[in-house]
Amino acid sequence: MKKLEDRLLSIFKLDKTGTIFYFDASTTTTKSLLRVLCRWRGSIWKATLKQLCVWTILYMAISILYRYVMSESWQRYFEALSAYLNNDINTMIPLTFMLGFFVASVVKRWSLMLNSFGWIDDSAIAIATFIRDNDEDTLMLKRNLIRYMVLNQALVLRDISIQVRYRFPTLETLVAAGLLTTEELKKLISIPDVYSQYWLPIQWVCDHLVKAHQDGKIKGEKLLDTIIMKVQKFREGLSELLRYDWVPIPLVYPQVILFSVRLYFGICLISRQFLLPNHAKNKDSVDLWIPFTTMLQFIVYMGWMKVAEALMNPLGEDDDDLECNYVIDKNLITGLTIVDHNVQDTPPLRKDAFWG
Amino acid sequence: MKKLEDRLLSIFKLDKTGTIFYFDASTTTTKSLLRVLCRWRGSIWKATLKQLCVWTILYMAISILYRYVMSESWQRYFEALSAYLNNDINTMIPLTFMLGFFVASVVKRWSLMLNSFGWIDDSAIAIATFIRDNDEDTLMLKRNLIRYMVLNQALVLRDISIQVRYRFPTLETLVAAGLLTTEELKKLISIPDVYSQYWLPIQWVCDHLVKAHQDGKIKGEKLLDTIIMKVQKFREGLSELLRYDWVPIPLVYPQVILFSVRLYFGICLISRQFLLPNHAKNKDSVDLWIPFTTMLQFIVYMGWMKVAEALMNPLGEDDDDLECNYVIDKNLITGLTIVDHNVQDTPPLRKDAFWG
Amino acid sequence: MKKLEDRLLSIFKLDKTGTIFYFDASTTTTKSLLRVLCRWRGSIWKATLKQLCVWTILYMAISILYRYVMSESWQRYFEALSAYLNNDINTMIPLTFMLGFFVASVVKRWSLMLNSFGWIDDSAIAIATFIRDNDEDTLMLKRNLIRYMVLNQALVLRDISIQVRYRFPTLETLVAAGLLTTEELKKLISIPDVYSQYWLPIQWVCDHLVKAHQDGKIKGEKLLDTIIMKVQKFREGLSELLRYDWVPIPLVYPQVILFSVRLYFGICLISRQFLLPNHAKNKDSVDLWIPFTTMLQFIVYMGWMKVAEALMNPLGEDDDDLECNYVIDKNLITGLTIVDHNVQDTPPLRKDAFWG
């Protein structure tokens, strides 16, 4: 019970922080803008800094090679090569378009995944509304239904999200976390088909619901049907998540994008070198040594691509990824709190302030 | 009651204004075009003017530095730098594409949020239709149901929208506004889980509905189910709003865009300087001192980005943001008016004008 | 009755024309292409001609000023300015992208509005199918239900569409048109909340349906529920229309687009002037006086923007806008015809031609 309360607390904190951040950003002033730009966690800076350093070191190495090591004829050749590569690079590798369209389709997929994540409150309210008794047996029933649904979610997410896998490396850890009893575990592992294992808790839920109807705890066939439909909607969302995991975007698509971005900046290592002034045609051009503009370009494009990478695997361990463990805890707490609510607690009817 | 009527009035006024504005714009004549372009509130002008001034002052400062402070060799170097930066800037920072795709995905998200905002009339009509008695008790029931639903909306919006938070800083202010009784408040704060607090009023609504069915006020299990489905749809919309708030677009995406736009115009401070005619290669070029075209570009791009900023946080305090408080009031007034409607008031059947 | 028949006729005519036009265009031959290009009503030509004339006159005026009024030093300055503006204009104002993305999002919104417009046939068939008696009272009931639904639509469209407002400037005109009786009008104006006024006729419909169920005219709770769901779907569509009207696309977005297009062609007035040959660097260049290519560009871009303008306010008075009054009439006629259909008129069962 302790553990649960701790989690509860951490959720509140997280929730508050989230809210505070949002409030700050809700008017678009310069200050809030700066705050958005300066955040480190999950930011463009964190995402690109390391790679930018590596790239810059490589650039400097090539620069030194060209200026101090090469003979003059080699220098000439290097300059010609640099000019040749610089010439076609932007029509050759249409980064902007590829990234634009790729990010658009990945954002879409991401928001579909988000919607099918499985939020328990819909089913929990239906259960609490239509199963109205409050004796210990019925309460036990209602709490068990919630637990089975969260168990189902945990089973599915264990196979998709590495965060959840870390938390529940084996089925036994689910028992330790209180989501599963040893008796239930035995029944679960007696099922040969992995995929059916996922849905076994949902079958238990449906079975208990039908029994509750037969026992007269749910009054009416239509109401039973309504609860089961809500539970099935929860399950279907998780089933869709599994499907997104099984059938990812065909490998060629991200490969083309990842390859193109790296290739582009690989070529830039040569094509964007400052040529020695006495060789350069345009004598006015500056020799800054450090490729300032290309570095900015690196940040912009790599940052853009990070968006795609972060959204392609939204269940991973990156800073921006969905916190699956948090969702499991929230579902458990909210679900139990909702079904614990006693219908006798509903406030009696009163005339409202606008009466008359 | 007074307060309510005042609000009512202000709503009518707002409504009328809205209508009038719309009527004007409904034929696309030059005059209506001018009116659209000249509006200040929530306009491109208001959004960009201050930043444009700052930018222009910085530009002028650099210009004076370059013309009157720098030595000639420094001037040469500055000119080379300016040319170097001006050269690559458009391929380096593909603003048009990034903004185009980003605004497209933000507009989509915005219209999804708008749809899930929670409008009460659907549920209110269902309640008024299927709970047909008109004695004081039943009327009290119907009015309470509406009030609970609006309360639910207010509770959710308090945590998302800063406007609503200003209006209802504490739960006690909800009591003062007549949305909550002190008795109900006590029950509400006795719930430990914030998230479940949101849904408690909806549980009360469902509970009262089931009781009304048991008391024979709602005639038929299917009709009960229909009303509850409408109420749940209202709640699901608000639940989706919360989800959009919890899982914002990954930070990297807006950061990349915001950073790129600022970077672009930062570079323009140097690259778009008018070079002294005797140094410039193209002797015909004008020296306007004020970077007229870049200023226009500033307005266009910053305005475009303001679209994205305004739509990313549609519940904030910007001029274009949704007026959440207005929606809460409207829902309360409309809901109460609809359920107050007495079925005995339905006009009797008459032959229509086209009979025969 | 006369009036109704006239309208009926005009509908047929309109319908036929529509069909004929469509048939012509259904094979994409050169002839049908020419017909599409040459249509005047609602065409690109009509939309841009006036503005093009104004622009050309301004261009000519500046041209004459430059050639005959200015001193030579002023001419030199003008030429430098023209070159300066011509240089950056396309990267400065990325018209193509802005228009492309804006039109795409506006087209989407437009097709959503179209779908939620409110077509009565679904509800009418449900009413005619499930309320089967054909005595005068029941017929009166069925006709009244249709009339109330059309009345609801007229009330909503009056506040959104200026066409409908012209046709029904006051509520009394609705009485004159036969959509409302004076008795009903009194009840309608006794409702203080405008928004609830819209939905009052729908409440009447629901009320009559519930009564019809109680009287045994609708046999079965599920069937009652089905009819009410259809009626509510009709109402929800109109409710969505109102919402699109209340929460338009944030002003900044169209303002940025409108401003950019005008700005672009404003700058073209100077930047696209033909410079005097003896000053121009490229001596071969022609001096056409009339800026032929820029005029074509004007037509193309203004035409493209007209698409956005026409679709932003689809309920206005432009040639391409939805003919709201026609929809109201069609709904009334079709609805009445469908419910007038006597079930005794259904042809008896016969063996079909393929029996065997």
Add this chain to the structure above:
Amino acid sequence: MKKLEDRLLSIFKLDKTGTIFYFDASTTTTKSLLRVLCRWRGSIWKATLKQLCVWTILYMAISILYRYVMSESWQRYFEALSAYLNNDINTMIPLTFMLGFFVASVVKRWSLMLNSFGWIDDSAIAIATFIRDNDEDTLMLKRNLIRYMVLNQALVLRDISIQVRYRFPTLETLVAAGLLTTEELKKLISIPDVYSQYWLPIQWVCDHLVKAHQDGKIKGEKLLDTIIMKVQKFREGLSELLRYDWVPIPLVYPQVILFSVRLYFGICLISRQFLLPNHAKNKDSVDLWIPFTTMLQFIVYMGWMKVAEALMNPLGEDDDDLECNYVIDKNLITGLTIVDHNVQDTPPLRKDAFWG
């Protein structure tokens, strides 16, 4: 009956061909690629060849005029004009973007139309499942229901698709085709409102279904409701088709696109002429007489636009258009076959091969 069988045969053939084509293309080898590129029917080649010839002839005529007919001063002027036009053409007419966005929105609309086309199998299975008797009367009923639904589809498509109009020029031809009896025809033409005529057969279907329920042939109100919902879904699809026909994309949009493409290639007739070498600045440039690259560009752009044209009117007579008549036949055959299926024919239960 003969006719039906012939059609049946032709359907099989068509089906097989379709399948075979698809199989070939299912692995993306060079051979299958060539087959796709070389197909003539509905191809880019067929779509653009004629227009390309006309364009090339015009080009050659202008070329000859320029080379052999013009005086030298005219030639100079022509050359200047050609250079002037060639200069701005790509920024002036942003074909790529316009086509890209237009085709995207047209493809979307097309796939929406495809979905709402009306496929009968859903309703047919519902009818066959829930109306279980197999005496001659019930069989007649079931077959009649199918026929009425197909009749409804034929009536709607007659007014939208020119193919179907050719097949059924008058209502009498529907009688000849066995879709309508003369008795039913009389009832149909006695309805004054065209639009209601479409839905009359659906009203007959609903009426027969309600009667079947009253006669005890459909056991249960909910099952009756389910069948009627399926039939209504079929009807709604057709109703949406009609709506797409009535409210086409506003004329300005396709007009802008069609005009721009033609204008572009019209200008190319002059701007892409090979200038005489002794006048040309770049003496190295080839003089090919035939504008090879512009011809390829013509094929690419015109082909792209053909996509838009083909998808804008998917019910026309072009090669790629939906074969409406085939759909009508298929619906009739499939529907009748499904309802003919005798429930006594369902195979008895057997233990399956994996019984454990």
Add this chain to the structure above:
Amino acid sequence: MKKLEDRLLSIFKLDKTGTIFYFDASTTTTKSLLRVLCRWRGSIWKATLKQLCVWTILYMAISILYRYVMSESWQRYFEALSAYLNNDINTMIPLTFMLGFFVASVVKRWSLMLNSFGWIDDSAIAIATFIRDNDEDTLMLKRNLIRYMVLNQALVLRDISIQVRYRFPTLETLVAAGLLTTEELKKLISIPDVYSQYWLPIQWVCDHLVKAHQDGKIKGEKLLDTIIMKVQKFREGLSELLRYDWVPIPLVYPQVILFSVRLYFGICLISRQFLLPNHAKNKDSVDLWIPFTTMLQFIVYMGWMKVAEALMNPLGEDDDDLECNYVIDKNLITGLTIVDHNVQDTPPLRKDAFWG
């Protein structure tokens, strides 16, 4: 039975691999990036390597011809041609846009197809929940229902996917695989209409369900309706798949894209030749013999197009295509396992760990 177990095993293996791959990619580190880039199966490398080789050989052949075979005047002509082609190629063939928009629309279609693929677990849980008896007869019934649904899927996929066709070349092979009994086969082939054949197993399912309701095995009309709705949803998905197969994207669209890409690189064979230094204007330019940059461009564009090709026919035999046979097996195993689950196996209610 053996065969089934083998398949079971292979499924587990495949599942694990999939999971492992995903886990690796879930944090976007350099290592995981390299792994993504280096995969061969279904990769950009495998897709483009062969074609790149052919292209390079052709390029070298032309290069040798130009350098050693041609006379000097021919060389001059070749150089002029190369320059002429190189000039316009990028505006002439707007590959980036065409590919961007085409891939976007193909990705959309692909994800729609994926969703309508037919997953049995929804129906299987409904069957297992509502048909609760566990005697041999009922078990046989439940297993038969699952088998019929999988049979339906196999029948449909046989005609769409070449993988499934290879596995089940004739209907007899379905008998051998245990999906069909010879008795059922006879009934199946007695149906004249191919299309109706697909749906016959679904009719059997519906028929058995109605009978089970009549025998009291399904308790309640609403529950029967719910199961049948789930089964129909399964069938509708497959029906949509068939429709996507019948009405492919109009041929012109892919043809334009395929043609344009090939044409572009065909022209590059000439336009991207390194010209002999003494003829070239820019004497500094390198002569690399091998067209390094164009080869990279080839990989990028061909890879991008492979995305479109792979997604256009997702049921083919390419590496990235959906493994239809695997889906059929999984559906059979999961379905049987779920319905085999005995309701007596549901664990009894226990107080959970958080009780209290």
